[in-house]
Amino acid sequence: MxxxxxxxxxxxxxxxxxxxxVPGKNVALVGGVPLVARAVxxxxxxxxxxDVVVSTDDASIAAAAAVAGADVIVRPAIIAGDSSASEAALMHALNRFEADRGVTVDVLVMVQCTSPxxxxxxxxxxxxRVLDDGADTAHTVAPFHGFVWREGDSPAEAGEAGAQGVNHNKTYRLRRQDRPQEFVETGAAYAMRSAGFRKEGHRFFGRTVLVPTDPARVLEIDEPADLERAHALAPLVDGYDETCEEVVPMPAPTRADVDAVVIDFDGTQTDDRVWIDASGRETVAVHRGDGLGIAALRRAGLKVLILSTEKNPVVAARARKLDVPVIQGIDRKDFALKQWCEExxxxxxxxxxxxxxxxxxxxxxxxxxxxxxxxxxxxxRAAARTTTTSNGGHGxxxxxxxWLLGKELYKS
Structure with missing residues (x-):
């Protein structure tokens, strides 16, 4: 340059x-954030x-991408099918971006939001690696030490030898420390000189450099089980970057985002503990600040509902005290919530x-x-869009x- x-x-x-x-995969929530938004x-x-753009044919993906701060390029249906190559979407987005902005892109990067x-x-x-080290292309990889095997397509092809080692000789396997280091492509990020990409039409031209990453963070979401693993891992790996780059927190909603607030009771308005006396009567502790907050929400015109699975006189008494409706003693909270929203x-x-x-x-x-x-x-926590800093029953x-009212919270 x-x-x-x-x-x-x-x-x-x-x-x-x-x-x-995984239907709807690219807007599935991981750590409370849509996958496409995490990538953005x-x-x-x-x-x-x-510049960051999302190439999509889907309105919900486009909306999530825009909220996260990306520009959106609508992808034609002809290059949005199951068999469409990623390179086709890259070329279309590159051409549109340069034509719309009247600029020339030096480096093109492909990031896949299926790497949460x-x-x-x-x-x-x-x-x-492209701008500073002179590589033509670079992509993320993870160190790999496994032994890879391949079976023949048919018993006849496999012959008497059966399955064979791909990256090793099964008759004499070197120790891990004696084998050359191998890497597995993570599928997360690829960078390339745009001029070379235009000429070659694929992302691995010229001198390719590998960028090793932390294997503990490598996960590609291709099947429902992968999404479940991402949900489980999010609380453990979110919130830090191995190079200590700041991780942008998910912003809290404002009044402009919300028309109604629905609150669970046990563990949300309480600390999830219950005191039971000799007669079997239950007592819980609530936070006075929560009552103040609920009153302020009602004054601001938001609809408020308490929704609880258990049927308990304590819940009903708290709802009366706060002068808000309550639905309790139900098996499916989501069914009740959907019906309440419709009503x-x-x-x-x-x-x-x-x-x-x-x-x-x-x-x-x-x-x-x-x-x-x-x-x-x-x-x-993994499924939430954002998380409070206060514990349940503690404000x-x-x-x-x-979050919702700001200074309005303190007006009587």
Missing amino acids: STGHVPRVLVVIPARGGSKG RACLASGRVT FLTTSEVSGVVA QGVDPQRVLYAGNDVNDLPCFTLVGWPVAVADAQPEA AVREIAA
């Missing part, structure tokens, strides 16, 4: 809507990236639901703003009210 020239680095995130293995945020946080634990440093790393004329996507445990997960998938309290179960509901 010439002196003084600021390289144009365009990230393209291909995210079509027609996934059959990691790319926007990189100082080496100048992509880090900003990985994006910066592949770009650096109240509220769009579920504009509902904030606060919960703490696995029985709240169906409601999390129904609403636009699933929120977990700070000490919620890992499964709930979490008041914190939510402060």
Whole structure:
């Protein structure tokens, strides 16, 4: 690059809507954030990236990408099918971007949002190998030490020898420390000189450089089981980058995002403990600040509902004290919530639901703003869109009210 020239680095995130293995995959929530938004945020946080676009044929993906801060390029149906190559989407996005902006892209980066634990440093790393180290292409890989085997397509092809080693001789296997280091492609991030990509039409031309990453973060979501693993891992791996680059937190909602607040009781308005006296009567502790917050939400015109699986006089008494409706003693909280939204004329996507445990997960998938309290179960935190800093029963509901109302919270 010439002196003084600021390289144009365009990230393209291909995210079509027609996934059959995991329907709706690219907007599935991991750690409370749609997959496409996770990818966008990691790319926007990189100082080496100048532009981020999402190439999609799906309106819901486009909306999630735009909210996360990316530009959207509508992908034609002819290159959005199951058999369409990623390179076709890259070329279309590159051409559209340059034509619309009247600019020339120096480095093209492809990031796949099916890699949920992509880090900003990985994006910066592949770009650096092209811009700073002179590579034509670079992509993320993870160290690999496994023994790979291959079976013949038929017994006759396999012959008497049977299965054979691909990266080793089965009759004499070297120790791990004596074998050459091998790497497996992670599928997360690829960088390439745009001129070379135009000429060659694929992403592995010229001198290719590998960018090793942390194997613990490598996961590609291709099947439902992969998504379940991502849900389980999110609480463990989110919130840090191995190079200490800042991870952008998911912003809390504001009043402009929400029309109704639905609150679980046990573990959300309480600390999930119950005191039982000799007569079997139950007593719980609630937080006065939560009552203040709920009153402020009602004054601001938001609809408020308490939704609880158990039928308990304590829940009913608290609802009367707060002067809010309550639905309790139900098997399916999501069914009850959906019906309540229909009756109240509220769009579920504009509902904030606060919960703490696995029985709240169906409601999390129904609403636009699933929120977990700070000490919620890992499964709930992983599925939430954002999390309070306060524990259940210790002011979490008041914190939510402060998000939505700001200074309005303190007006009588």
